[in-house]
Amino acid sequence: MIREVVGEIVIGAINELWGAKIASSEVLVEVERPQNEFGDYAVNTAFALSKLLGVSPNEVANLLAEKLNEKKPAEIAKIEVAGGYINFFLAEGFLRKELAKIHKDRELYGRSKIGGGKTIVIDYSAPNIAKPMHVGHLRSTIIGDALANIYEALGYKVIRWNYLGDWGTQFGKLIAAYKLWGDKKEVEKDPIKTLEGLYVRFHEELKEKPELEKAGQEEFQKLERGDKENRKLWEWFKKESLKEFEKMYELLGVEFDTYAGESDYENDLAPTVADLQKRDIAEIGEGGSVIVKLDKFSLPPALIQKSDGASLYITRDIALLKDRIKKYKPEKILYVVANQQALHFQQLFAIAEILGLNSAKPEHIKFGLVLGEDKKKLSTREGNAVTLEEVVEKAVKLARDVVEKKSAERGTSLSEKEKEEIAQVVAVGALKYQDLKEHRNSDIVFDWQRMLDFTGNSGPYLQYTYARLSNIKNKAEKISAKPDFNLLTEKIENSLIKHFLDFPDVLEKVGEVNLPNYLALYLYELASLASRFYETVPVLKDENLARLAARLVLVETAAAILKTGLGLLGIKVLEKI
Numbered sequence: 001m002i003r004e005v006v007g008e009i010v011i012g013a014i015n016e017l018w019g020a021k022i023a024s025s026e027v028l029v030e031v032e033r034p035q036n037e038f039g040d041y042a043v044n045t046a047f048a049l050s051k052l053l054g055v056s057p058n059e060v061a062n063l064l065a066e067k068l069n070e071k072k073p074a075e076i077a078k079i080e081v082a083g084g085y086i087n088f089f090l091a092e093g094f095l096r097k098e099l100a101k102i103h104k105d106r107e108l109y110g111r112s113k114i115g116g117g118k119t120i121v122i123d124y125s126a127p128n129i130a131k132p133m134h135v136g137h138l139r140s141t142i143i144g145d146a147l148a149n150i151y152e153a154l155g156y157k158v159i160r161w162n163y164l165g166d167w168g169t170q171f172g173k174l175i176a177a178y179k180l181w182g183d184k185k186e187v188e189k190d191p192i193k194t195l196e197g198l199y200v201r202f203h204e205e206l207k208e209k210p211e212l213e214k215a216g217q218e219e220f221q222k223l224e225r226g227d228k229e230n231r232k233l234w235e236w237f238k239k240e241s242l243k244e245f246e247k248m249y250e251l252l253g254v255e256f257d258t259y260a261g262e263s264d265y266e267n268d269l270a271p272t273v274a275d276l277q278k279r280d281i282a283e284i285g286e287g288g289s290v291i292v293k294l295d296k297f298s299l300p301p302a303l304i305q306k307s308d309g310a311s312l313y314i315t316r317d318i319a320l321l322k323d324r325i326k327k328y329k330p331e332k333i334l335y336v337v338a339n340q341q342a343l344h345f346q347q348l349f350a351i352a353e354i355l356g357l358n359s360a361k362p363e364h365i366k367f368g369l370v371l372g373e374d375k376k377k378l379s380t381r382e383g384n385a386v387t388l389e390e391v392v393e394k395a396v397k398l399a400r401d402v403v404e405k406k407s408a409e410r411g412t413s414l415s416e417k418e419k420e421e422i423a424q425v426v427a428v429g430a431l432k433y434q435d436l437k438e439h440r441n442s443d444i445v446f447d448w449q450r451m452l453d454f455t456g457n458s459g460p461y462l463q464y465t466y467a468r469l470s471n472i473k474n475k476a477e478k479i480s481a482k483p484d485f486n487l488l489t490e491k492i493e494n495s496l497i498k499h500f501l502d503f504p505d506v507l508e509k510v511g512e513v514n515l516p517n518y519l520a521l522y523l524y525e526l527a528s529l530a531s532r533f534y535e536t537v538p539v540l541k542d543e544n545l546a547r548l549a550a551r552l553v554l555v556e557t558a559a560a561i562l563k564t565g566l567g568l569l570g571i572k573v574l575e576k577i
Contacts, residue, residue: 017063045064096486124160138370171220302347406454440517465527
């Protein structure tokens with residue numbers, strides 16, 4: 001890739017000029033894509049070198065540029081200095097050759113073998129059994145799925161893991177509620193809503209009947225001891241919940257390799273606590289609880305067992321981490337979980353370090369809240385969290401209205417089935433892109449109008465651009481002239497080719513920092529360039545067939561990269577909208 005070429009020749013020039021004075025570890029060569037006309041690539045290394053050498057950045061930059069020009073590679077047309085920056089301009093001949101290569105491999109372009117078959121476990125979505133998925137699960141699901149897709153494109157073996165909340169005292173309460181007021185037919189008819197209703201009713205009744213608390217505890221103790229009736233009920237609740245979750249995952253186009261719940265590690269909890277105590281990592285705390293002190297990490301103690309002997313979420317996570325490392329020997333483990341759980345993961349990773357379990361480089365992939373248009377936490381009028389089903393239904397309804405309007409404006413004829421299919425793809429794409437275009441640590445605001453806008457930085461705009469490019473390709477199917485890339489002399493044409501070159505670098509960057517918004521921004525810029533291209537350059541009306549064929553190569557390449565990139569974000573494309 002061209003960034004590597006630029007980086008390597010800069011390092012070579014530094015070594016030739018000052019190798020005896022400066023160790024290579026002292027200088028970081030970062031190749032940038034400047035947002036100006038000064039160059040296609042730039043390095044600001046002269047600023048760091050000037051401090052080490054005691055001379056001005058401009059003087060260092062001029063010396064470097066002079067040395068670089070002595071052995072300038074064929075990819076580079078010229079090298080110039082501006083304000084201490086060294087700017088590199090790509091050769092047009094190189095651009096033409098690269099366009100031909102990219103177009104030839106356009107369906108696989110951007111994919112690499114950086115991962116080298118190494119394994120990465122990505123833990124995301126993680127809904128709770130017998131409860132509806134809410135908008136927080138949407139963020140975890142969308143971000144986790146995008147990262148999984150991108151890591152696979154980088155050559156990693158990805159384990160997509162959905163860690164279900166399926167254990168704890170709440171299930172004793174739910175079982176008690178079902179035995180008191182449950183109806184099997186109602187649960188089968190609408191599992192999540194009915195089970196949640198029973199759980200809510202239990203807590204309402206608890207206000208007047210405090211003895212229900214003990215009943216719930218007893219039912220959970222029976223479940224823990226393996227009581228057949230309670231075990232059967234719990235497994236049924238879990239089965240019915242999974243059916244509902246899978247319907248939502250199918251609508252979102254999301255799949256998992258593993259569904260494992262907290263219950264899968266219940267038998268490992270006592271041995272885990274005992275092992276930590278035996279190794280003097282854990283100690284007895286207040287009231288007979290068991291804690292792990294984390295003073296050296298500047299963290300509060302981690303409570304791993306309550307005074308009544310009950311385990312906690314972190315205890316299960318320690319057991320889970322051990323299991324994943326033993327089973328997969330992963331290069332990385334990513335936990336895609338909201339910002340609010342930051343302390344939990346800081347404590348978990350500190351314990352992992354103490355236990356020598358940090359070889360898998362566990363990392364908390366944090367994300368912010370989902371807010372309504374009033375910038376308050378998205379909820380119903382009753383103050384309850386909005387379910388994921390409600391969000392998707394609203395998005396599809398609004399998308400259907402937009403599709404109807406667009407169809408009427410263009411005078412196109414779409415069947416009811418086509419309108420419904422298009423609305424669903426556009427709605428899901430809009431929801432995903434709305435999330436992924438933002439830095440994941442930021443809160444996101446559900447601005448429904450902007451989300452479904454066909455002209456702004458939105459999923460529908462990118463999908464519409466792809467459809468426009470596909471339409472141009474389809475209209476030009478009969479043209480068989482050989483493309484002459486030397487005829488691509490328009491500034492916008494060169495800008496497109498240069499943007500194509502950035503695609504592999506962008507995917508690598510996402511893999512380095514786990515921020516899918518870098519890819520979303522790249523695709524928006526690509527769509528904007530492609531739109532400007534077909535709006536200002538007469539592609540199909542060009543009478544020079546060799547140039548027309550070359551321009552169609554640009555169209556096909558842009559469409560292919562757009563499709564690949566959107567696919568990595570989990571967004572489908574349409575041939576027509």
